[in-house]
Amino acid sequence: MARPRTHDEALRLKLLDRAGELIAADGPKALSLRKLAADAGTSTTAVYSLFGGKPDLVNALYTEGFRRFGARMAGTVLTGDAIGDLVALGSAYRASALADPNLYGIMFTRSVPGFEPNEDAEKLARKTLEPLERIIRRAIADGVFVDVPPETVAVGCWGIVHGLVSLELTGNLPEGFDVTGSYEAALRANASGWLRPQANGNDPS
Amino acid sequence: MARPRTHDEALRLKLLDRAGELIAADGPKALSLRKLAADAGTSTTAVYSLFGGKPDLVNALYTEGFRRFGARMAGTVLTGDAIGDLVALGSAYRASALADPNLYGIMFTRSVPGFEPNEDAEKLARKTLEPLERIIRRAIADGVFVDVPPETVAVGCWGIVHGLVSLELTGNLPEGFDVTGSYEAALRANASGWLRPQANGNDPS
DNA sequence: GGTGATCCATAACAGCGTTCCGATACGCTG
DNA sequence: CAGCGTATCGGAACGCTGTTATGGATCACC
Numbered sequence: 001m002a003r004p005r006t007h008d009e010a011l012r013l014k015l016l017d018r019a020g021e022l023i024a025a026d027g028p029k030a031l032s033l034r035k036l037a038a039d040a041g042t043s044t045t046a047v048y049s050l051f052g053g054k055p056d057l058v059n060a061l062y063t064e065g066f067r068r069f070g071a072r073m074a075g076t077v078l079t080g081d082a083i084g085d086l087v088a089l090g091s092a093y094r095a096s097a098l099a100d101p102n103l104y105g106i107m108f109t110r111s112v113p114g115f116e117p118n119e120d121a122e123k124l125a126r127k128t129l130e131p132l133e134r135i136i137r138r139a140i141a142d143g144v145f146v147d148v149p150p151e152t153v154a155v156g157c158w159g160i161v162h163g164l165v166s167l168e169l170t171g172n173l174p175e176g177f178d179v180t181g182s183y184e185a186a187l188r189a190n191a192s193g194w195l196r197p198q199a200n201g202n203d204p205s
Numbered sequence: 206m207a208r209p210r211t212h213d214e215a216l217r218l219k220l221l222d223r224a225g226e227l228i229a230a231d232g233p234k235a236l237s238l239r240k241l242a243a244d245a246g247t248s249t250t251a252v253y254s255l256f257g258g259k260p261d262l263v264n265a266l267y268t269e270g271f272r273r274f275g276a277r278m279a280g281t282v283l284t285g286d287a288i289g290d291l292v293a294l295g296s297a298y299r300a301s302a303l304a305d306p307n308l309y310g311i312m313f314t315r316s317v318p319g320f321e322p323n324e325d326a327e328k329l330a331r332k333t334l335e336p337l338e339r340i341i342r343r344a345i346a347d348g349v350f351v352d353v354p355p356e357t358v359a360v361g362c363w364g365i366v367h368g369l370v371s372l373e374l375t376g377n378l379p380e381g382f383d384v385t386g387s388y389e390a391a392l393r394a395n396a397s398g399w400l401r402p403q404a405n406g407n408d409p410s
Numbered sequence: 411g412g413t414g415a416t417c418c419a420t421a422a423c424a425g426c427g428t429t430c431c432g433a434t435a436c437g438c439t440g
Numbered sequence: 441c442a443g444c445g446t447a448t449c450g451g452a453a454c455g456c457t458g459t460t461a462t463g464g465a466t467c468a469c470c
Contacts, residue, residue, distance in 0.1 A: 002447030003435040029318040043450045109314045113234040156391030163368025186361030193394030208466035248419045
């Protein structure tokens with residue numbers, strides 16, 4: 001009964017796309033609703049009718065980030081060797097972070113101040129870590145890893161991966177540092193630390 | 206030849222103090238120059254004459270954070286046992302982060318958008334990690350750790366510590382998770398992964 | 411006491427997220 | 441076909457931000 005809506009799904013995708021570009025070009029600070037609306041040839045109202053506000057727009061970016069991230073994690077080829085698989089997953093994690101560093105910031109380092117993901121988004125985020133837990137649970141069941149709660153190992157692996165990647169992204173690593181090589185060596189050493197002593201054949205070099 | 210200055214060292218310290226309180230109470234987003242000036246009974250001009258602007262004020266907080274952090278690190282009692290010492294340093298790191306979580310955010314997770322520490326501040330930051338490198342260098346020299354570049358081990362240790370702490374601070378850890386226990390176990394396992402195979406007697410439980 | 415240099419609080423400016431409102435543009439009715 | 445009703449959206453307004461410009465206040469010196 002009224003004028004035809006132009007704030008439709010197509011505009012929603014366009015806005016998400018431009019928002020990603022803005023954030024990739026100049027960081028999360030540069031994501032302004034006014035600039036975004038101007039870039040997309042609409043008004044700030046569009047963001048409110050399509051998303052609800054800036055936090056909800058960021059939440060959509062958060063979800064999109066975890067979608068891509070989850071795809072990379074799920075697409076990692078696993079061999080059944082716990083150590084090698086953990087290193088492979090960690091490399092996929094890093095590759096995902098380097099591919100979309102600003103999305104990574106939104107997802108893991110709260111780079112947009114005041115933003116908190118909603119419950120659905122957080123559930124999706126947790127699901128992407130399932131491959132990690134599967135590997136660890138199996139390694140413990142098979143007696144390859146020591147018998148500790150799987151969450152402990154999972155959080156440890158997640159911690160070192162997340163830590164190294166965020167140090168790399170924030171430029172906190174020393175100059176001339178062999179990131180890729182050291183990254184894999186560190187992941188291998190970390191995973192090896194959970195091996196059962198008698199099964200231990202670690203060689204972190 | 207003019208009116209006596211009230212924008213002096215005392216006010217500088219008062220502003221730093223209030224800024225810390227504001228940021229601790231409601232996060233980095235809530236640090237506004239107007240609120241800060243009002244709280245301190247002065248005007249926004251004070252921040253500009255004493256610091257130079259908001260980024261420089263944040264830089265001062267960054268430096269203060271690393272001062273406290275460095276003191277905790279340097280004050281950690283070391284025994285000469287590489288694994289135990291690395292765990293102890295990691296616990297000091299976590300204690301420092303939990304004591305001043307918002308300073309930690311400024312220091313390590315770029316929680317104030319657009320802020321980059323200046324060169325002096327970054328040099329100070331690097332110095333606080335010296336105890337870590339000393340332990341590792343010695344463990345490698347003594348043949349306790351495998352013979353890899355010390356930076357590789359140091360970055361790995363820093364990575365897991367930083368990763369676990371920021372996951373904890375951002376609330377990304379599962380509920381009901383035994384943080385303290387798992388934290389130390391994960392650090393121990395991680396450090397054990399660098400032991401030379403023949404010297405290996407790891408027990409991360 | 412007047413003068414002049416200095417300092418600082420106030421006000422102005424540009425930008426932000428958000429809210430509100432009026433012009434718009436269509437389907438339906440007479 | 442004309443006019444109405446209403447859903448819709450662009451633009452203006454509000455209160456906030458960091459930053460900059462300005463003018464009044466204040467003291468040392470002559």
